[in-house]
Amino acid sequence: MDNERLLEAHRSVNGLLGKLALGLERDKLNHEIVTLSEHLFGQRLASILRLDSEKQTLHLEYAPNLPDFYNEAIEGVGVGSTIGSCGAAAYHKVPVVVGNINQHVNWAPFTALTQQANLHACWSVPILSRDNKVLGTFAIYSSVPSEPQPDEMEILQMLASLYSIAIEKYLLEERLHFHASRDPLTLCYNRRVLIQKVENSFRTDCGKKRYVAAFFADIDAFKYINDRFGHEIGDQVLIDVAEWLKRQFYSCSVIGRYGGDEFVVFSCFETESEFIEFYHQVKQKLQIFCLLEEFQVSISLGAACGIDIDHDSLKQLIREADVSMYQVKREHRGLTKRSTPDFDHS
Numbered sequence: 001m002d003n004e005r006l007l008e009a010h011r012s013v014n015g016l017l018g019k020l021a022l023g024l025e026r027d028k029l030n031h032e033i034v035t036l037s038e039h040l041f042g043q044r045l046a047s048i049l050r051l052d053s054e055k056q057t058l059h060l061e062y063a064p065n066l067p068d069f070y071n072e073a074i075e076g077v078g079v080g081s082t083i084g085s086c087g088a089a090a091y092h093k094v095p096v097v098v099g100n101i102n103q104h105v106n107w108a109p110f111t112a113l114t115q116q117a118n119l120h121a122c123w124s125v126p127i128l129s130r131d132n133k134v135l136g137t138f139a140i141y142s143s144v145p146s147e148p149q150p151d152e153m154e155i156l157q158m159l160a161s162l163y164s165i166a167i168e169k170y171l172l173e174e175r176l177h178f179h180a181s182r183d184p185l186t187l188c189y190n191r192r193v194l195i196q197k198v199e200n201s202f203r204t205d206c207g208k209k210r211y212v213a214a215f216f217a218d219i220d221a222f223k224y225i226n227d228r229f230g231h232e233i234g235d236q237v238l239i240d241v242a243e244w245l246k247r248q249f250y251s252c253s254v255i256g257r258y259g260g261d262e263f264v265v266f267s268c269f270e271t272e273s274e275f276i277e278f279y280h281q282v283k284q285k286l287q288i289f290c291l292l293e294e295f296q297v298s299i300s301l302g303a304a305c306g307i308d309i310d311h312d313s314l315k316q317l318i319r320e321a322d323v324s325m326y327q328v329k330r331e332h333r334g335l336t337k338r339s340t341p342d343f344d345h346s
Helices: 003-021 026-041 066-074 084-093 106-119 150-181 191-202 222-229 233-246 272-285 311-333
Strands: 044-052 058-062 096-098 121-128 136-144 209-218 254-259 262-269 289-293 296-297 298-305
Touching: 003 026, 003 150, 026 044, 026 058, 026 136, 026 150, 044 084, 044 311, 058 066, 058 084, 058 136, 058 150, 066 106, 084 096, 084 121, 084 136, 096 106, 106 262, 121 150, 136 150, 191 254, 191 262, 191 311, 209 222, 209 233, 209 272, 209 311, 222 233, 222 289, 222 296, 233 262, 233 289, 262 272, 298 311
Parallel strands: none
Antiparallel strands: 044 058, 044 136, 096 121, 121 136, 209 262, 209 298, 254 262, 289 296
């Protein structure tokens, strides 16, 4: 056993754990762990694949030194007991060492590809979570048939364990960020994050030289709905409204729960007339949103649009859409004659 190499591996992994604790980003971790692996193993190439647990397929995470055509060919490869080294390792949840790809049944469908890429051995270790779920695989390829030494297998499993810790950390951070930015009931953006997302989205080509519209939706008589039908029904109405808005608006739209029974949506349009036509279509559908027994649930929807939008004018658009919404709400109550809200341009 190469004690010196093993000691270097332990020191390097400890160093990466320290960087991870201090916030090492995923892309940089990928680079450092592959660079370290290829240094420790010498003349071999490293690959990290991530698992799509729903489709049970493996996808490229990072393998910068494998040929591009090879990475492209195995993208989305399935998980199974006889599928290469990585597919089998993910399936069995144990290391799968193939010392000679050319003579192994698992690799028979891929030998033309591996010959072209000059890959003749593949040692794969599954990346497992704490609850023993497969997250992906970590593999070392060789240009010559070869079997791993005990210290090499220990290093492989050490690196896979490190990557498992990292992935779980990143997933936890993603979940925390998601819940910190979302309304817990409807999963729309919360009020604080809504403006940030809009500003970030509309700095791109989506918002440049295009009309940006704010839509302000408010559930009519929502207090009555809660009082008469109960808060569980009221919550379900909020969820249904949020899901309906997500279906109606373009994929680039940004939807937030602004407070209570209020939602704000931002979306881009090529022309003002396109915006007005869309607004009237959506507003018409909300006059009777759903029925609760004999009670008709309706949504008041106001809107405003502008061009060359910045931080201050975004907030102004919300105020104008709010005023527009109250005009519609008065119409729903029959307190004023029906009229089309005015659209002021900011």
